[in-house]
Amino acid sequence: MFDRLDQLTTELEACFASMEVDCFDAARAARLVSSGERVRRLGDAIRTIGVGQVERTNGWKGQGAKSVAEWLSIETDCAHYEAQSVVMLAGQLQHLPVTQAALRSGQLSGTQAVEVARGAIVAPNAETQLLNLSKHVTVRDLRDATSRVVAAATDEVERHRQVHKSRYLKSWIDLDGSFNLKARMTAANGALVMAALKPIQDEIFKSARKSGAHERPEAYGADALMALCEKANHAASAPAVGASRTKTTRSNAVMHIRVDIDALKRGHTEHGEICEIAGVGPIPVSTATEYLGEAFLKLLVVDGVDIKTVAHMGRHIPAPLRTAVEERDRVCQVPTCDMTIGLEIDHIKPFAEGGAA
Template sequence: HAKAAIKDVVTTLEPGTLEGAFATELVEEFAAIERLAAAGKALCAQRVAKSGAWRRHGDRSPARWMARTTGTSVGHALGVLETAESIGELPATETALRSGELSQVQAQEIVSAAAVSPASEPGLLAAAKTETVSELKEHCAKIKAAASSDELDRYEAIRVRRRLRHFRDPDGAWHLDALLTPDAGAVVMAALEPYTERVFQAARAQGRRESHQAYAADALVELAEHTRACDDQPTSCTPKAMVQVVVDHRALLRGSLEDGESCEVPGIGPIPVATARAWATDAYLSALLTDGSDIKAVCHLGRTIPSRLRTAIEMRDRTCVVPGCDVGRHLEIDHIKPVTVGGPTRLDNLARLCRWHHYLKTHRGYRLSGGPGSWCFEHPGEAHPGRPPDTETGPGSARSP
């Protein structure tokens, strides 16, 4: 009966005849109904998943069954099912979801954070009443980061799930979907931002007004076209990318976080301190150094390698310098002694590493020493890990960051 009643209301609805205040009330009522419907849908879908009833329809997984049945994406359906599975361990959150106080998105964020920090549940439920979804997501991300005993293990868990995929929908539109580590996402967004601004200014000059998302899509295409035209040769017309990091000064010097300290990219989320230190050697990094809650300094930690020095390194290190590694593509220039601890930008302190070995040095504690003909790459008390199983360098290969 409820479904029929709602259908009758929507079928006969004439938005143009409504007073603004009454239309506002209706939106709030429909939103409340939507939250309750989402809760019921999630709880029932969990039962379908557990019972195996989804197999009767020939679907490959519960998430695919739910996506097809509800007209959503597999990723969204998977999030709903995972939330419904875990919410039973959080009675207060389950009650809020069942009563329509939380949307499915809010519940999913709270469950993900409270699962690793149960004590945060009451505060998150209170925050959900006043914070926007984006603010709540950032709030939950910080809680999850603080609850992790090892920031590098957390980073690694994200890194191994990295992906980039694309597909065309039935209308022929091309979709791009990516899952990256926070630092990789920050680099992508920093590279895209100046192009987005350029597209925005051009649109304004032409009298066009579209959404920021539309300008960002145009900027991505422009970035790709510019990169292809340059053929990997930097040009003076390339917009400068800037990555901003807020990090405690002592943590940056120490190389790790302690209680009460943070290291994050605004709008992206927490990143390992090791990543911020590595960025100082190969990216133009704007760092806001803090001492607790007070701003200590603002500095640019990036070090631009002069073209002549870069050429000398490329000629000297034709492949990754790690003994036994012959990767010669997508090499990255590394400061053997990091800039953040006084390492100079000169030939005897620079070496080219493949992405895998650069990752190990930056995030897993490996050390590079020696020089041409006598390079040594090791981790204290640990054997050299060798190459990962995904060593292909061709298009679409799953490489390290």
């Protein structure tokens, strides 16, 4: 069996090595990418299913590794966080034979399998729904759907408490001298961070577009973080004017919380109900009510504005309708596009001519 697998792997390596990719036309290049994706999915499945058996047989022990994830990281030269994700998925797939079969057949990528398994392991009845959804939506949409499934199937307050307990902010310097940040916190606190950064990021994006510059959204996000820190440092070091500062200013940050009206009245969600921060994920209803007094919060109660029934009322749309549209369409509505910055409700300048998404 392994001789056959090794032979096929060697043949595949030789086949690719013999290809003169620089001579491919567009159609053949696209076909190569498609073939590569099939191979990658198969590789993901082999590695995941294999490491599951390594863990069950304790095959990783006695080789200098402190855990099966560390063993996998060393064995396959992957990052430790990636190895941890693969090991977790392997364990979940033991209890999800349908999802495991979809991964082995190539219907699911490794990333899709992680999301389907994350939801199905706590809500088995949702497995088929998530598998079907994975065929038609982006990974981001699948992740959002899975988060809702998990939120509905678990105790929201306890989940929120556990995430808060595991919060961190880490920094390190990479080999190339770059400074790196990694953080973990509750969805609610993460939304506060992003609500502070987004208006600055949008302004940087608009300024860059006007000057003809085009960079990745992540680059503008880093610029926004720097601008926010510089503003905070300047405010802290600025000399006081007069006896005291009596008024502070807040940036025009906005956070949208969407909650079913019955859940809001009850104080917690039940199956099929939603309480989430748009673009971030589910939060406890109790957390949503804590934010009701904040000036930067827009609360969209699902039983309130039905944007499907609002007629066109001119160029300037009413505030309730604008909030509903912003919450519904928090990412670009062009299929497969996941852009979240520089969005326009109405295209003043068409995207094809350099306008916003």
